[in-house]
Amino acid sequence: MAAKTLFEKVWEQHLVAEPANEPTLLYIDLHLVHEVTSPQAFDGLRLAGRKLRRPDRTVATVDHNVPTTTNRLIIEDAIADKQINTLRKNCKEFGVELYDVEDIEQGIVHVIGPELGLTKPGMTIVCGDSHTSTHGAFGALAFGIGTSEVEHVMATQCLPQSKPKTFRISVEGELAQGVTAKDIVLGIIGRIGTDGATGYVVEYAGSAIRSLSMEGRMTVCNMSIEAGARAGMIAPDETTFAYLKGRRHAPKGAAWDEAVASWSKLKTDPDAKFDREMIIKAEDLAPYVTWGTNPGMVIPVTDRVPDPAKAQSDNDRRAFERALEYMDLKAGVAIEEIPVDRVFLGSCTNSRIEDLRAAAKVVTGYHVSPHVRAMVVPGSHLVKQQAEREGLDKIFLDAGFEWREPGCSMCLGMNPDILQPGERCASTSNRNFEGRQGRGGRTHLVSPEMAAAAAVTGHFTDIRQWEFKGEEVLA
Amino acid sequence: MQPFRTLTSVVTPLDRVNVDTDQIIPKQFLKRIERTGYGEFLFFDWRQDPNFEINQPRHKSSQILVAAKNFGCGSSREHAAWALSDFGYRCVIAPSFADIFHSNAGKNGILLITLPEEQVQALLDRAAKTEGYKLHVSLEDETVHDDQGFSAKFSIDPFRRYCLLEGLDDIGLTLRHADKLDNFEQAHNTKHWLAPRT
Numbered sequence: 001m002a003a004k005t006l007f008e009k010v011w012e013q014h015l016v017a018e019p020a021n022e023p024t025l026l027y028i029d030l031h032l033v034h035e036v037t038s039p040q041a042f043d044g045l046r047l048a049g050r051k052l053r054r055p056d057r058t059v060a061t062v063d064h065n066v067p068t069t070t071n072r073l074i075i076e077d078a079i080a081d082k083q084i085n086t087l088r089k090n091c092k093e094f095g096v097e098l099y100d101v102e103d104i105e106q107g108i109v110h111v112i113g114p115e116l117g118l119t120k121p122g123m124t125i126v127c128g129d130s131h132t133s134t135h136g137a138f139g140a141l142a143f144g145i146g147t148s149e150v151e152h153v154m155a156t157q158c159l160p161q162s163k164p165k166t167f168r169i170s171v172e173g174e175l176a177q178g179v180t181a182k183d184i185v186l187g188i189i190g191r192i193g194t195d196g197a198t199g200y201v202v203e204y205a206g207s208a209i210r211s212l213s214m215e216g217r218m219t220v221c222n223m224s225i226e227a228g229a230r231a232g233m234i235a236p237d238e239t240t241f242a243y244l245k246g247r248r249h250a251p252k253g254a255a256w257d258e259a260v261a262s263w264s265k266l267k268t269d270p271d272a273k274f275d276r277e278m279i280i281k282a283e284d285l286a287p288y289v290t291w292g293t294n295p296g297m298v299i300p301v302t303d304r305v306p307d308p309a310k311a312q313s314d315n316d317r318r319a320f321e322r323a324l325e326y327m328d329l330k331a332g333v334a335i336e337e338i339p340v341d342r343v344f345l346g347s348c349t350n351s352r353i354e355d356l357r358a359a360a361k362v363v364t365g366y367h368v369s370p371h372v373r374a375m376v377v378p379g380s381h382l383v384k385q386q387a388e389r390e391g392l393d394k395i396f397l398d399a400g401f402e403w404r405e406p407g408c409s410m411c412l413g414m415n416p417d418i419l420q421p422g423e424r425c426a427s428t429s430n431r432n433f434e435g436r437q438g439r440g441g442r443t444h445l446v447s448p449e450m451a452a453a454a455a456v457t458g459h460f461t462d463i464r465q466w467e468f469k470g471e472e473v474l475a
Numbered sequence: 476m477q478p479f480r481t482l483t484s485v486v487t488p489l490d491r492v493n494v495d496t497d498q499i500i501p502k503q504f505l506k507r508i509e510r511t512g513y514g515e516f517l518f519f520d521w522r523q524d525p526n527f528e529i530n531q532p533r534h535k536s537s538q539i540l541v542a543a544k545n546f547g548c549g550s551s552r553e554h555a556a557w558a559l560s561d562f563g564y565r566c567v568i569a570p571s572f573a574d575i576f577h578s579n580a581g582k583n584g585i586l587l588i589t590l591p592e593e594q595v596q597a598l599l600d601r602a603a604k605t606e607g608y609k610l611h612v613s614l615e616d617e618t619v620h621d622d623q624g625f626s627a628k629f630s631i632d633p634f635r636r637y638c639l640l641e642g643l644d645d646i647g648l649t650l651r652h653a654d655k656l657d658n659f660e661q662a663h664n665t666k667h668w669l670a671p672r673t
Contacts, residue, residue: 013669017655022634025652027663030671037552039508048646057671065506079506086508118671130551130575146553146579147510148645156649158656162632194493195545195571228548230574249672259668294493294548315492315543322491412550414502433497433549435520 003269005166006235007201010141010266014124016158023160029123031153032109033060033096035087036414037128041151042090052094053157059118060091061099063108064414068377068404072101080414094154107380107406110134110348114218115382117247121236121263126153131348131430133224137217138244139236139266141201144225164230165199165275168268170206173282178464180358181216182350182428182447184208185223186288188280190298198228200276203268208282209234214243215354222349223430226295235267287463289335290432290445292323297432299335301450301462307331326434327442328422335460338444342425343374343455344437345401345448347411350428351379355448356387360395362452365469368400369458375402375417377409401455413438426454476584478642482566482612484538487528488602494542495549496576500558513554514561529562539610541598542569547576556583566612568619570595581635584642586614588629597625614640 004012016025031054038060045052052058065080066072075081091098099105105112110131113119119135125142126132128150135142145159152159171184189196202224209220217234224232241260244250251259286300297320299306308320308331324331329338345351345359356378368374376396378384384406387393393403410417411429419425419441428451429436432443446454453461504516521527528534540559546569547555556579559567565585570592572580580587590598601623602608612619614636620626638645649656667673 013666014663016659017652019652022648025649025656027656027659029669036505040510040553043508043510050646059671077506083506083508120668120671123669123671128551128553130549144551144575146551146556146575146582148553148582149578152646152649155646156656157660158649160634160645160649194548195573198545198571198574225549225575228545228573251668251673255667255673262666262668294495296493315490318490319492412497412502414505431495431497431549433495435501436497439501439520 003271005268005272005274006139006203006233006266007141007166010122010124011163013122023162025158026124026161027158028126028153029057030113030118030125031058032113032125032127032132033058033150034064034109034127034129035062035083036064037147038090038150039083039086040147041154042094044151045094045154050155052096052154055095057157058096058154060087060096061106061109061112062087062101064408064412066101066407067415068407068409068417070405072405104381107383108348108351108408110222111352111379111383114138114214115247115380117244117250120244121240122266126159130225131222133229133232134218134222134348136221136224136231136233137214138240139233139263141231141233143231164201166203167197167200167229167276168203168205168274170279171204171208171282172206172279173208175208175282175285176464178287178449178466179285180447180449181212181219183285183288185220186290186295186298186445187285189223189227189295190288191280192227194226194294194296195228197224200229201231201233202229203233205235210237213354214239215352218352219349223295226430236263287447287450289450289460291327291329291335292320293326293432293434295430295432295445297323298445301335301460303335305329305331305333305335336462337459339424339459340372340426340444340454341423342419343372343451344377344410344425344427344429345375345451346377346379346409347429348379348408349430350448351377351383353383353386355428356383356392357390359448359452360392361468361470362449362463362466363399363401363456364395366399366456368455371458372455374400374455375404375410377404378406380406410437412436426451426460476642476644479565479584479586479614479639481615482538483609485534485536486539486541486598486602486608486610487534487537488599489528489540489542490599490603492543493545493548496547496552496555497549499547499555500552505552505554510557511561513558514563517558517562533606536563538563538565539612540564540567541595541602542567543595544570544592546572548573551575553579556580556585560585568595568598581639582645584639586612586639588612588619590619590627590629594627601625
């Protein structure tokens with residue numbers, strides 16, 4: 001039998017039909033739904049008199065629009081309120097289980113899928129959200145879709161897909177202390193650009209990837225789309241199985257053993273061929289900070305803002321100049337000298353328990369700089385609860401952070417959590433596009449540790465030089 | 476969906492790389508539950524600048540947008556395609572497009588044409604220089620040409636071409652395979668390790 005990649009194994013298990021001269025019909029195991037990209041899809045079903053084919057393979061939650069303040073049932077923005085109520089009505093009408101704001105299961109869709117054990121290795125997973133690539137951390141083929149495709153999956157539980165190419169990125173060696181999963185993926189995007197993986201499914205491999213926790217792997221796969229990739233995947237292993245075991249929707253007893261036996265086959269065969277390969281040495285990675293208006297505009301924290309004159313093409317030079325103007329930065333300025341006004345710790349990239357633990361370790365014994373407003377938005381109620389059991393909320397609150405309710409929040413500012421024009425933010429989210437966190441706002445993407453350090457010092461700070469006070473405070 | 480066969484229109488040049496869907500339609504307009512009415516919000520932030528290409532009277536009623544590489548990157552929001560289409564754009568020409576946007580555009584009858592970077596640059600330059608610069612696009616022949624001697628062949632996935640030419644509904648096409656789907660699903664249902672809930 002021909003050697004196959006992880007992607008090919010998952011792809012082949014989901015082929016419904018391969019009609020000549022048409023895209024392949026791919027079966028979808030799990031469809032995640034949220035309030036923003038679904039109302040028009042439900043409308044489409046109603047108009048055509050179609051049913052939702054598999055409610056048991058569909059799960060909905062509210063995350064993009066919800067307030068992160070304590071009284072979450074009152075939404076002052078009438079249009080957002082209507083959108084959320086529309087999801088409630090649609091879920092009822094079409095028989096879809098909805099995790100609503102007050103439910104313990106509610107959270108960012110890409111946080112709750114894995115933590116409830118809905119996400120499993122070998123599955124195909126879609127959602128009307130580009131960061132669906134997150135679930136690839138489990139060895140699932142997971143990708144974002146538009147609203148027409150949301151409707152298509154609702155009606156048929158499958159999607160016409162052209163077969164993507166394969167791209168293996170191996171990160172070998174050991175990460176230096178202070179260099180995180182976020183830095184792996186920012187380092188990759190910095191090297192290949194925001195369209196470097198367009199048309200490909202990326203498999204992340206190598207010893208540095210294998211030693212990541214599930215939270216870390218989710219961070220890496222989450223930002224695959226920022227390099228243009230259709231999806232990112234990591235082969236499931238003992239770390240994956242240990243994370244899943246005992247989760248609410250994970251198989252139990254004999255079914256668990258059967259599942260693990262099947263999932264264990266989801267590895268790229270030794271002789272399998274990729275369309276493209278790239279190897280990165282872990283030791284060449286550093287804590288990164290984005291300086292511009294897309295995630296590819298990124299440099300190590302110890303560097304200086306680059307000079308547009310050194311751009312590779314005229315087009316790139318103009319884009320650099322535009323980015324510097326928007327970001328109000330001058331070429332040659334040291335990244336560590338750039339002051340921040342806001343710090344956002346959250347988003348589907350970095351709002352899981354491990355992210356909060358890492359940031360809390362940095363801020364323990366310190367206080368947020370007087371010029372900075374800093375906010376922690378846990379990815380889900382379950383993450384929030386866990387953090388509170390561990391006393392992390394107290395560490396953040398004592399240090400002067402705001403401790404919020406779960407949601408997408410300031411990653412995209414669809415709720416009231418936004419930057420004011422001209423404000424500069426160290427953010428653990430995934431996009432530093434113009435206006436992403438609020439019109440005129442300036443976003444710098446960093447790891448949770450780097451965001452925490454910037455909150456304390458009031459400017460970007462090399463986490464590798466940080467003096468941790470945690471143990472002395474506890475002692 | 477409106478079928479796409481041929482189109483002649485004034486061209487709007489947008490000489491920027493990596494135009495993301497957050498720029499095409501900013502997030503504050505994604506809260507609506509309708510599928511129409513997004514045109515007025517197209518490039519909302521950039522349009523605050525009176526010199527922005529789309530604001531210029533010479534590009535009024537333009538249906539063809541020409542942009543630099545990686546157009547439509549970022550968020551999966553189909554609202555970006557709805558806004559373009561609602562504003563009147565039926566065709567975008569660029570050296571490359573982001574995947575999800577590519578798919579969303581097709582579902583809304585917008586033809587995306589990929590041409591080599593030098594050819595796109597030539598179109599951008601001509602459109603910037605010539606008032607009322609027009610292109611003629613034929614999906615039937617897979618060609619783009621102007622009245623100044625520019626002529627290019629493009630290629631497009633044959634199935635996408637067929638759907639655009641006929642203005643076909645995707646779900647209906649999939650349901651032609653309903654028997655295969657039923658059979659597949661029956662066998663697939665036994666794989667409990669690929670089911671979301673246990």
